[in-house]
Amino acid sequence: MTEDALPKGYEPREVEQRWCEYWEKSRTFTSDPDGAGEPYSIVIPPPNVTGALHIGHALNITLQDVLCRFARQKGKKVLWVPGTDHAGIATQNVVERALALEGKGRHDLGREAFVERVWQWKKEFGGRILHQIKSLGASVDWTRERFTMDEGLSRAVRRVFVDLYRQGLIYRGKYIINWCTRCHTALADDEVEHSPKKGSLWHVRYHLVDGSGSLTIVTTRPETILGDTAVCVHPEDERYTAVIGKKAYVPIIKREVPIIADNYVDREFGTGVLKVTPAHDHNDWELGWRHNLDTIQVIDENGVMNGDAGPYKGLHKEACREAIIKDLEAADALVLTENIEHSVGHCYRCKSVVEPHVSTQWFVASTKLAPRARQAAPRLTKIWPESWLKTYYNWLDNIRDWCISRQIWWGHRIPAWTCQDCGELIVAMESPERCACGSDRLIQDEDVLDTWFSSALWPFSTLGWPEKTRELEGFYPTAVLVTGFDILFFWVARMMMMGLHFMEDVPFRDVYIHALVRDAEGRKMSKSTGNVIDPIEMIDKYGCDSLRFTLTAFAAMGRDIRLSEERIEGYRHFVNKVWNAARFALMNLPQTPPAPVNLPQVEGLHHQWILHRLETVKEETEAALASYRFNDMAQGLYRFLWNEFCDWYLEFIKPDMREEGFRKQAAQFVLWNVLREILILLHPVMPFVSAEIWQALPGGTGRDIALELFPPLRPACRKAEEASRMDFIQDIIVAVRTMRAELGISPAKKLTCILRPADAAQCALLEQNRQMIEVLARLEKLDIGQGGDIPKASASSVAQGCEVVVPLAGAVDLAAELARLDKELVKLGKELFAVQMKLANQSFMERAPATVVGRERERSQSLVDARIKLEALRQRFANAMEK
RNA sequence: GGGUGGUUAGCUCAGUUGGUGGAGCAUCGGCCUUACAAGCCGAGGGUCACAGGUUCGAGUCCUGUACCACCCACCA
Numbered sequence: 013m014t015e016d017a018l019p020k021g022y023e024p025r026e027v028e029q030r031w032c033e034y035w036e037k038s039r040t041f042t043s044d045p046d047g048a049g050e051p052y053s054i055v056i057p058p059p060n061v062t063g064a065l066h067i068g069h070a071l072n073i074t075l076q077d078v079l080c081r082f083a084r085q086k087g088k089k090v091l092w093v094p095g096t097d098h099a100g101i102a103t104q105n106v107v108e109r110a111l112a113l114e115g116k117g118r119h120d121l122g123r124e125a126f127v128e129r130v131w132q133w134k135k136e137f138g139g140r141i142l143h144q145i146k147s148l149g150a151s152v153d154w155t156r157e158r159f160t161m162d163e164g165l166s167r168a169v170r171r172v173f174v175d176l177y178r179q180g181l182i183y184r185g186k187y188i189i190n191w192c193t194r195c196h197t198a199l200a201d202d203e204v205e206h207s208p209k210k211g212s213l214w215h216v217r218y219h220l221v222d223g224s225g226s227l228t229i230v231t232t233r234p235e236t237i238l239g240d241t242a243v244c245v246h247p248e249d250e251r252y253t254a255v256i257g258k259k260a261y262v263p264i265i266k267r268e269v270p271i272i273a274d275n276y277v278d279r280e281f282g283t284g285v286l287k288v289t290p291a292h293d294h295n296d297w298e299l300g301w302r303h304n305l306d307t308i309q310v311i312d313e314n315g316v317m318n319g320d321a322g323p324y325k326g327l328h329k330e331a332c333r334e335a336i337i338k339d340l341e342a343a344d345a346l347v348l349t350e351n352i353e354h355s356v357g358h359c360y361r362c363k364s365v366v367e368p369h370v371s372t373q374w375f376v377a378s379t380k381l382a383p384r385a386r387q388a389a390p391r392l393t394k395i396w397p398e399s400w401l402k403t404y405y406n407w408l409d410n411i412r413d414w415c416i417s418r419q420i421w422w423g424h425r426i427p428a429w430t431c432q433d434c435g436e437l438i439v440a441m442e443s444p445e446r447c448a449c450g451s452d453r454l455i456q457d458e459d460v461l462d463t464w465f466s467s468a469l470w471p472f473s474t475l476g477w478p479e480k481t482r483e484l485e486g487f488y489p490t491a492v493l494v495t496g497f498d499i500l501f502f503w504v505a506r507m508m509m510m511g512l513h514f515m516e517d518v519p520f521r522d523v524y525i526h527a528l529v530r531d532a533e534g535r536k537m538s539k540s541t542g543n544v545i546d547p548i549e550m551i552d553k554y555g556c557d558s559l560r561f562t563l564t565a566f567a568a569m570g571r572d573i574r575l576s577e578e579r580i581e582g583y584r585h586f587v588n589k590v591w592n593a594a595r596f597a598l599m600n601l602p603q604t605p606p607a608p609v610n611l612p613q614v615e616g617l618h619h620q621w622i623l624h625r626l627e628t629v630k631e632e633t634e635a636a637l638a639s640y641r642f643n644d645m646a647q648g649l650y651r652f653l654w655n656e657f658c659d660w661y662l663e664f665i666k667p668d669m670r671e672e673g674f675r676k677q678a679a680q681f682v683l684w685n686v687l688r689e690i691l692i693l694l695h696p697v698m699p700f701v702s703a704e705i706w707q708a709l710p711g712g713t714g715r716d717i718a719l720e721l722f723p724p725l726r727p728a729c730r731k732a733e734e735a736s737r738m739d740f741i742q743d744i745i746v747a748v749r750t751m752r753a754e755l756g757i758s759p760a761k762k763l764t765c766i767l768r769p770a771d772a773a774q775c776a777l778l779e780q781n782r783q784m785i786e787v788l789a790r791l792e793k794l795d796i797g798q799g800g801d802i803p804k805a806s807a808s809s810v811a812q813g814c815e816v817v818v819p820l821a822g823a824v825d826l827a828a829e830l831a832r833l834d835k836e837l838v839k840l841g842k843e844l845f846a847v848q849m850k851l852a853n854q855s856f857m858e859r860a861p862a863t864v865v866g867r868e869r870e871r872s873q874s875l876v877d878a879r880i881k882l883e884a885l886r887q888r889f890a891n892a893m894e895k
Numbered sequence: 896g897g898g899u900g901g902u903u904a905g906c907u908c909a910g911u912u913g914g915u916g917g918a919g920c921a922u923c924g925g926c927c928u929u930a931c932a933a934g935c936c937g938a939g940g941g942u943c944a945c946a947g948g949u950u951c952g953a954g955u956c957c958u959g960u961a962c963c964a965c966c967c968a969c970c971a
Contacts, residue, residue: 021933206969213971231971244971278971286971293971354970399899406898406967497966528965565919566908572900572964574907582920585933596930639911647909647918662930746937752925753937759926790928843915850914855951864914864952871915 018598018708022591024555027704032146040718041080041092041151045486049089053487054080055471056145056152057495057503058160061096062103062137065144067529067575068496070547071563074697075526075642076494077150078564081696082637083491084151085722091487092151093474095158096141098134100423100463101195101361107133107422123421130422144548149556149699151718156483158474160466161424168473169424169466170441172514177428177439181377181513182416184428184437188290188297189415191369192359193315197419198373200462201412204357204366211356215283215348216340218243221259221268227252228347230282232354233292234340235332237262238321239310240269242288244299247273249284262287263345264336265322272303291370309370329367374417374426374459378509382408385508392518393508396640400497400525407501414506416462423460430455468506471519488515492522500525524640527566527573550580557698558584564697565646586650587701590694593658594705597687600669605711606680612728616675617738617781618664619682624735625656626686627726633693634722649694657690660742667783684710689723740774741781743811748789751807751818754832755825762792763818766802770813770877778814804892808885809836810878815885826893833886840882844875 035041054076059069080092107130108118118126138159145152158165176182190199214234219226227243240262245252256273269288276299277286290300291309300307310321317324317332324332340346357366386408395401417426429438433451438444446452466473471490475483489511495504504523511519529545550559562583566573611623629652636645668679688709695702695717706717748765757763765785769775778785778796786794802808803819807829810816820829850856850868857865 020931229971233971278969282971288971295969295971352970403899403966410967501967568909576907578920579907581933585931588933589931592931592934594930599930641911643909644911651918658931659935749936750938754924756925759928759936846915850952853951857951859951860914867914 018595022588022701028556028700031700031703036154040716042153042155043089043091045482047089049087051486052083052088053091053490054492055093055474055490056095058095058097059141060099060102061134062106063141065141065547067545067547070148071526071529072494073145073148073150074560074563075567078696080151087721091153093156094145094152095474096138097467098161100418100420103130104420104422105361127421147551165466165473166424168469168477170427171478172469173427174439174441181380182374184372184374186372188294188368188370189373190366192364193367194362194364195359196313198415198417199359199366200415203360205360206355206357208353209356210353213350213352216263217345217347218260218263221261227260227285228283229285229287231287234336235329236289236292238265239289239291239308240287241290241306241308242269243271244274244277244286244288245284246277246279249279263343264339274299292368294368307370315367373415376414376416378411378414381509381513382411384512385505388508388512388518393520394522396522396524407505416465417459418462419459424466426457426459426461428457464502464506467503468510471507471511472515489517490520492524493520494524496528497525529573529575545575554580554584555587557587557701561586561646561697564642567642589654589658590701596662597683601680601684601710603710606684607677609678609681614678614682618661620731621735621738622661622686623729624731626689627730630723630725646697653690663788664784667787691717692720692723737777740777740812741784744785744816745788747809747811747816748818751809755807755828759790762790764793765791766795766817768798768815774814804888810881813874813877815881837882840875840879847872847875
């Protein structure tokens with residue numbers, strides 16, 4: 013291997029493509045359920061099959077990949093299941109939009125042809141998202157890829173539906189639901205987004221039937237007056253106690269309705285009188301149910317007034333509103349019009365205003381399934397960060413039955429048939445031949461299931477349920493679910509309910525909830541705002557590893573990530589640094605693995621130091637990942653690789669490499685080991701660059717770093733005390749560098765330096781590491797000794813009690829040095845003052861632990877010592893100036 | 896209305912048992928020092944939102960206030 017093995021610049025695009033192909037072809041990440049090792053499985057949160065990868069996916073997938081690659085390094089049997097979601101309404105909308113361009117609607121095609129068209133669309137675009145997952149370097153098992161509408165998963169869906177129906181946990185009923193008049197379907201409560209909107213509050217007079225006066229109600233939706241079946245006041249509202257039980261006329265249509273009383277009414281709001289329209293308002297529906305009111309539907313599923321709207325029949329609800337206001341005015345029933353802001357529900361898919369609508373729908377009795385899911389956390393499933401647990405509880409405690417039927421065509425059709433002759437409802441896995449009554453005129457329910465219904469089964473349906481598969485046996489429950497908090501309710505809680513009900517165990521041991529990625533200003537990224545950062549574009553520009561490292565480094569728990577392109581660009585520098593460190597290593601390593609030396613015994617403070625630091629980083633990496641502190645892991649590796657390995661260690665070994673013989677061999681062996689282990693540590697975050705370097709290093713030819721185990725710890729190299737001596741050497745070097753920089757001495761100029769150590773131990777240490785100091789501080793002469801004379805015109809400093817003196821020859825600004833020393837003395841004085849105040853504090857001395865007091869004493873002593881030395885040096889220098 | 900998170904260097908953020916406040920970027924100064932100018936060396940910059948409390952000691956724990964963000968519910 014020559015130094016040309018790695019090109020001068022890192023070219024991510026070519027490298028990434030090559031490794032992607034290799035990993036897929038070699039089936040590196042295909043898991044054997046019967047293989048060795050502790051099982052570790054993750055099911056990917058399935059992205060929308062027709063969607064495109066956004067930055068949130070990139071974060072989500074990166075974190076899972078870090079966990080999976082790390083688990084493999086720890087010798088676990090890892091399965092990461094990839095797949096996609098059919099995303100009912102979203103996908104149907106996309107295809108309908110495409111169809112609209114041809115001037116057609118779905119009804120022009122008919123159900124069968126339309127669904128066929130969506131499948132075609134899926135075939136055409138479904139590959140895109142999978143390809144994008146690949147380009148992120150995800151180490152998923154592609155042989156086990158699933159789709160929520162594939163044959164196996166469809167079977168699982170039908171089975172669950174049938175079982176729940178038979179257990180009475182799925183039922184059909186007439187109920188008020190959220191209706192999207194554009195998508196023509198029911199929406200679950202959490203599919204409705206509320207946002208504030210300007211509107212009017214109309215005060216409308218209702219005359220009492222007995223002619224004894226009138227009541228004024230307030231409404232934001234006058235068009236629903238036509239569906240009123242009651243007027244309601246608070247039972248304890250003294251203004252109205254007299255009218256309770258009487259009747260009132262609904263204006264315009266003059267329908268007689270009862271005046272009822274209910275605690276629900278807020279006496280403070282408006283006039284304290286409420287009109288009740290059970291068919292078109294959720295709360296009114298509840299009221300109607302409690303008070304046995306009629307339900308009169310006046311708006312149809314298109315948002316158009318129906319036959320019960322009398323004269324307004326055929327008008328769109330908006331037009332009807334205007335007409336009614338005019339008519340109320342004419343009838344002198346409109347008392348007042350107020351401008352208000354109130355919140356209005358919108359369809360989460362198409363953003364049109366959601367209409368409360370009464371219809372027959374299917375429901376899951378979530379109220380019965382929820383308690384078990386609640387109890388399971390945190391005992392069986394731990395949520396990270398823990399703060400989300402409360403939110404999880406809160407949702408489950410207030411859960412309502414889940415409306416699962418959707419009036420669209422793309423999805424799992426509800427496995428229920430109605431007999432046209434006897435009216436019997438048959439729920440079955442497969443299409444029944446005939447009814448018990450003998451009739452074969454069976455018609456399947458037109459509706460499909462909410463997308464989240466199949467998603468709720470994902471952790472076990474992807475593993476082969478209801479069959480008893482080896483995968484299910486070996487990999488359920490999964491190790492962890494990695495997801496954003498935005499689908500904690502939609503998805504996580506429902507998986508918990510379904511998993512516990514059908515598998516008798518939770519679907520995952522941990523739930524890690526990561527941040528939402530926002531733009532640099534903290535806004536949610538959206539196409540309409542135009543602030544999206546396209547991960548694929550970022551990979552193209554900066555390389556996948558840069559993107560992955562950025563996301564990992566910012567993935568602090570419980571916080572949103574404000575991402576900007578500059579950050580990714582910034583971390584590209586780190587990728588490059590790794591690359592260049594490797595190039596340096598290759599220039600200094602033999603072609604074959606270097607001859608081994610006994611690492612714990614290897615001579616050289618720098619070797620002992622870096623080996624010790626490496627052990628620390630290994631432990632910290634493990635600890636960080638064990639508690640999902642991805643950012644700590646990334647930061648730790650960043651610092652170690654850049655600020656310690658590159659900035660110091662590689663500089664330290666340069667002299668070693670110029671020698672021949674044992675000293676060079678030792679440096680080679682240590683360098684080779686440390687670099688290889690760093691690469692393994694980095695690999696979960698930066699799979700591509702680490703893989704590429706790995707196979708270029710001695711002993712790496714033809715090897716795949718993805719298969720390497722986490723480097724075993726070397727307790728014998730854990731020598732904190734010895735390694736801490738390196739601090740001293742570094743302080744000396746920095747002291748010289750600082751003087752040089754502050755006095756404007758060119759780095760090219762080699763200096764003389766006199767070191768006057770505080771004691772014999774320091775003296776020996778400096779002597780042993782003389783060459784390191786000379787090279788890194790750029791010295792031509794280094795005197796080490798406790799005695800000796802020092803030239804008066806010298807710059808000076810004190811590091812850990814050791815005097816560092818640089819004789820100033822030639823044209824040097826003497827005043828600058830004096831000012832520098834004074835500044836240093838002021839700083840020392842301040843620190844010393846603070847410490848001495850502490851030591852003078854009686855209660856501190858009495859109550860603080862002995863170790864803390866001891867530390868302060870020591871510190872005080874060394875500060876005093878430094879000040880004495882520095883003052884002496886300053887004095888000498890001042891004297892020199894006078895001459 | 897209920898809840899959660901945030902407020903630390905110019906910017907974006909770390910800061911896990913309370914014990915000398917950190918990083919990256921930006922700024923300033925100096926460097927082609929044969930791995931790397933996508934780099935190296937050095938420097939400046941903070942009453943840790945505010946007010947109390949606990950403690951010998953608080954960015955860290957407690958209470959309250961302000962502002963910001965988000966979630967849930969409701970808005971006739």
